[in-house]
Amino acid sequence: MSATLNAGRTRAALRTSARVSAELLLVLLAAAVVLWLLGRMWPVVWPLVVGLLLTTLTWPPTRFLRRRGLAPAVAASLVTVLSLLVAAGTVALIAVPVASESGRLGDGVVEGVQKLREWAAGPPLNIDDAQIADAFDTATSRLQDSAGSIATTAVTGVSTVFSGVVTAVLALFLMFFFLKDGPRFLPWLRRQLPGRLATDVPVVVERCWLTLGSFVRSQALVGLIDAVLIGLGLWILDVPLVLPLAVLTFVSAFVPIIGALFAGLVAVLIALVSNGLMDALLVLVIIVVVQQLEGNVFQPMIQSRGLGLHAAVVLLAVTLGGSLAGIVGSLLAVPVAALIAVVWNYLREQLTDPPAEPAADGSPT
Incomplete structure (x- = not known):
């Protein structure tokens, strides 16, 4: 009787394990399908994600303006323009001082290269100018041989930059609409x-x-x-x-x-x-x-x-x-x-x- 009871418990445990394993496999399969769909829709999903992240950062000032009586469209427009000005100011804050120091930095680069050559010419390396010239010629020939791959990489880089600009523009427009119509989303969702x-x-x-x-x-x-x-x-x-x-x-x-x-x-x-x-x-x-x-x-x-x-x-x-x-x-x-x-x-x-x-x-x- 005890052996029969233990065998029954074992079969029940195996059936439970099999059912849980099957359910887990179904969940993993559904997750894989969702990830595959996201990958296929990524050109649309990525600007949406960026727009949501930007909206979380800019919603507090928008909410402040709306509570002061501004219309949703006006508040969203002001915050969007202010965000663009902050981004442009950040770029200017980086670019203007760098441009003003470009001459000094260029002289520093030349001086650094000269110091590097002098250091390489001394012990323990003892590399003379002829060896440096040979190394330069070798590097130049390799660059010429790989010109095709470099051009392909450059084209890919330009395409990536263009895609980034398109993503930024779409994310900015989405941020504006999220700021403007965001509070209406939950009531609309409840009705649907x-x-x-x-x-x-x-x-x-x-x-x-x-x-x-x-x-x-x-x-x-x-x-x-x-x-x-x-x-x-x-x-x-x-x-x-x-x-x-x-x-x-x-x-x-x-x-x-x-x-x-x-x-x-x-x-x-x-x-x-x-x-x-x-x-x-x-x-x-x-x-x-x-x-x-x-x-x-x-x-x-x-x-x-x-x-x-x-x-x-x-x-x-x-x-x-x-x-x-x-x-x-x-x-x-x-x-x-x-x-x-x-x-x-x-x-x-x-x-x-x-x-x-x-x-x-x-x-x-």
Whole structure:
């Protein structure tokens, strides 16, 4: 009798495991189909995502203007124009000082190349001018042989830049319409959905919206910390163009990995051509230390607190997103993880049984 009972339990456990495995496979298949559809629709999805992120950043001033009695279209137009002016001012803040220092930087580059040749000619390398000339000729011939691939890369780069401009324009128009008509979306959505979905879906959408806003604010705070710390180090070392480099550091913080590498490379090169090798190495050390603090301390702490995610989850999400989709995956990994957590928490709230209420006589119901 006991053996028969154990065999029955074993078969029931196997059936349960098989059913759960089949359901999990169906969920994974549905996720794969959704990801495939997103990939096919990416030229439309990417401007929509960028527009939503920009809207979370510009909605507070729009809401302030609307509460002061401005019409939605007027408030959205003012904020959109102001955003364009801020973006143009940021570019000018970087470009104008760089243009004014271009002569000094050019002289520094020439002087740096000359110092590099003098250093290579001495011990322990002992490379003479003839060897340098041969190396230059070899490099020139290789460039000529690979002219076709270079041209292809240049065309690809131009196409990428053009695609980026189109994405930015579409995202800007979408941001305007989101700012103008955003508050109407949830009432419209409630009218379109049947039954309980008319209650559940708007609540989840509203929570996701608040989570996206928290992500953008936390990312801006991380970029501000990077800009202040790196700018302070550059100012102490008397590196030129401190303010443009600090602004570049802040802006590049919104582009994971590549943004930090680009801003750090620019700062090190300017320190090299203006202050010399030792200051360039010190700038490199400062940037590496700040970036390590950002990636391992500031960003996980700030984002985990603002998004309700553990710091380890933030780190794992960025790593997984980068391995799956590169730079875009790293950029979207944290907000996607936060949105998944929002949906999961809401489902858990709805599926959790409410606590039992005591009866009138004091005994549990």
